[in-house]
Amino acid sequence: MDPAIAVRFTRRYADFALDLDLTLPGRGVTALFGPSGSGKTTTLRVIAGLERAQHARIEVNGELWQDDASGTFIPVHQRRVGYVFQEASLFDHLDVAANLDYARRRANTDGAPGVQCDRLIELFGLGPLLVRKPASLSGGERQRVAIARAVLSHPRLLLFDEPLAALDHPRRGEILALLQVLHAELDVPSLYVSHSADEVARLADHLVLLDAGRVVASGRLHETLARIDLPGRFSGNASTVVDACITAIDDGDHLTTLAFPGGSLFVPRGSGAIGERVRCRIDARDVSITLSPPASSSILNSVRASIVGVADTDHPAQCLVRLDAGGSALLARITRRSWQQLGLHNGMPVWAQVKAIALLE
Amino acid sequence: MSDTPFPLDASDWSAIALTLKLAGLVTFLLLVIGTPIAWWLARTRSWWRRPIGAIVALPLVLPPTVLGFYLLLLMGPEGPLGVLTESLGIGLLAFTFPGLVIASLVYSAPFVIQPLQSAFESIGERPLDVAASLGASPFDRFVSVVLPMSRSGYVTATILGFAHTLGEFGVVLMIGGSIPGATRVLSVQIYDHVQAMDYASAHWLSAGLLVFSFVILFGLRLFGPSERRN
Numbered sequence: 001m002d003p004a005i006a007v008r009f010t011r012r013y014a015d016f017a018l019d020l021d022l023t024l025p026g027r028g029v030t031a032l033f034g035p036s037g038s039g040k041t042t043t044l045r046v047i048a049g050l051e052r053a054q055h056a057r058i059e060v061n062g063e064l065w066q067d068d069a070s071g072t073f074i075p076v077h078q079r080r081v082g083y084v085f086q087e088a089s090l091f092d093h094l095d096v097a098a099n100l101d102y103a104r105r106r107a108n109t110d111g112a113p114g115v116q117c118d119r120l121i122e123l124f125g126l127g128p129l130l131v132r133k134p135a136s137l138s139g140g141e142r143q144r145v146a147i148a149r150a151v152l153s154h155p156r157l158l159l160f161d162e163p164l165a166a167l168d169h170p171r172r173g174e175i176l177a178l179l180q181v182l183h184a185e186l187d188v189p190s191l192y193v194s195h196s197a198d199e200v201a202r203l204a205d206h207l208v209l210l211d212a213g214r215v216v217a218s219g220r221l222h223e224t225l226a227r228i229d230l231p232g233r234f235s236g237n238a239s240t241v242v243d244a245c246i247t248a249i250d251d252g253d254h255l256t257t258l259a260f261p262g263g264s265l266f267v268p269r270g271s272g273a274i275g276e277r278v279r280c281r282i283d284a285r286d287v288s289i290t291l292s293p294p295a296s297s298s299i300l301n302s303v304r305a306s307i308v309g310v311a312d313t314d315h316p317a318q319c320l321v322r323l324d325a326g327g328s329a330l331l332a333r334i335t336r337r338s339w340q341q342l343g344l345h346n347g348m349p350v351w352a353q354v355k356a357i358a359l360l361e
Numbered sequence: 362m363s364d365t366p367f368p369l370d371a372s373d374w375s376a377i378a379l380t381l382k383l384a385g386l387v388t389f390l391l392l393v394i395g396t397p398i399a400w401w402l403a404r405t406r407s408w409w410r411r412p413i414g415a416i417v418a419l420p421l422v423l424p425p426t427v428l429g430f431y432l433l434l435l436m437g438p439e440g441p442l443g444v445l446t447e448s449l450g451i452g453l454l455a456f457t458f459p460g461l462v463i464a465s466l467v468y469s470a471p472f473v474i475q476p477l478q479s480a481f482e483s484i485g486e487r488p489l490d491v492a493a494s495l496g497a498s499p500f501d502r503f504v505s506v507v508l509p510m511s512r513s514g515y516v517t518a519t520i521l522g523f524a525h526t527l528g529e530f531g532v533v534l535m536i537g538g539s540i541p542g543a544t545r546v547l548s549v550q551i552y553d554h555v556q557a558m559d560y561a562s563a564h565w566l567s568a569g570l571l572v573f574s575f576v577i578l579f580g581l582r583l584f585g586p587s588e589r590r591n
Contacts (some may be wrong), residue, residue: 076490
């Protein structure tokens with residue numbers, strides 16, 4: 001059997017029930033995305049063993065952590081989960097070095113080297129903080145220590161419960177970048193709870209959409225984002241993710257050229273270098289459809305695509321059109337009137353005009 | 362005696378020593394016994410925390426004589442504790458130092474258990490969840506997280522338990538009487554001095570107790586851990 005994470009449980013509350021049955025990839029980052037109250041945090045707590053549920057069965061890469069049918073319950077401290085909470089949860093009575101040491105001394109490494117403490121301290125810039133007490137740290141610093149501490153416990157599974165929600169915008173960007181590096185270096189599967197589409201688009205390989213205690217969708221990030229059959233609350237802010245490669249940088253116009261299977265896109269020059277692989281996010285509201293190549297438009301980006309589907313949105317005036325651009329999926333949110341006036345239909349070749357592209361670097 | 366400026370005699374010093382011994386022993390025992398009780402009261406969601414919590418708090422409001430009266434019955438030849446101690450060959454505990462210790466444990470229990478309970482409660486779930494996720498067993502969590510985080514609670518409990526045992530009178534009188542070296546503690550000694558119109562000695566002892574109590578309570582505020590919570 002492929003390494004995988006299988007989670008099944010039921011948790012009943014007075015006014016709602018959480019009923020989950022998920023099989024997730026045993027590596028990479030899986031994002032749990034959904035509105036507040038959809039059961040994301042409870043799911044993490046049940047997986048960690050911090051909360052009991054009914055009919056639970058939790059298996060992580062071949063280790064059975066919980067099976068209520070056979071009475072198996074591995075307690076939290078033996079599950080080897082690294083849990084990063086929303087607000088940093090450092091031990092106030094210990095300084096930063098002792099907080100890290102707390103995890104390292106209890107880590108069960110099975111003889112595997114694990115991640116080097118020195119490397120983590122360097123990556124997370126914790127050197128100058130080691131002798132400080134948590135109370136004297138900023139929110140971003142605390143969260144960096146908390147993440148490093150979770151990694152040092154040598155976990156079999158990392159659980160992130162909205163770790164950036166309490167931080168301001170620049171701090172979020174910093175830590176997101178760190179998490180991207182961390183996930184690239186670390187071969188530990190992660191579950192990442194968030195209600196920020198941007199964080200999900202940046203970090204996730206796999207996406208689970210939760211709503212009111214149920215799984216609405218679960219699949220690879222790119223495919224799941226491009227689905228047009230999701231309920232209104234998810235299609236309302238639909239966007240897709242495209243993997244591209246930087247192929248040229250125009251110093252005169254300060255533009256970077258991104259090549260993806262569907263063609264080329266231009267974005268304002270950032271920090272990326274030629275040859276670098278990047279992920280970008282395109283909001284369905286920023287994509288429009290034309291029948292001929294747009295000759296006189298200020299919008300720089302237009303790619304050939306064909307219509308592969310259409311669905312309702314959360315507003316009756318608009319529909320969500322799924323486009324295929326050389327194998328990459330794009331979504332366009334256009335009015336019903338445009339759909340009719342242009343005579344659009346499935347299989348029709350069109351041009352997709354992209355007004356804005358968010359480079360997730 | 363009355364012409365010396367410092368009128369404390371051997372029986373006074375014996376009372377002081379006995380009082381310190383009693384208060385020290387009772388405080389130590391209460392910290393040991395009170396920790397699991399306070400932990401249970403702070404953490405359980407059981408319905409039983411209400412009646413148990415009320416029983417622990419009872420000595421706060423009950424007249425010490427009532428408490429002493431029931432303890433006397435309990436330890437007497439007809440009482441269950443008395444029957445038990447007699448069958449074990451220890452004899453009756455009433456009017457003995459061990460009897461006084463048991464009575465003081467009950468009497469001072471809330472002054473130790475309640476500060477510990479609120480210290481445990483103020484820690485909350487989060488640090489324990491974190492410690493568990495980092496691989497700490499329940500006992501490890503208690504030692505490495507709960508104890509250091511409840512330091513101020515332990516300081517308060519120690520001081521209040523000690524100071525309160527120091528000043529007990531009603532219970533001692535009911536259960537211990539006034540046997541020199543065994544049950545005659547400071548408060549009883551002061552009472553006896555007053556009965557004998559020896560106000561000078563009563564003054565010395567009372568003032569000593571007053572100053573001592575003030576100093577430890579003041580010290581608690583001066584050097585004790587700040588009230589900063591996580």
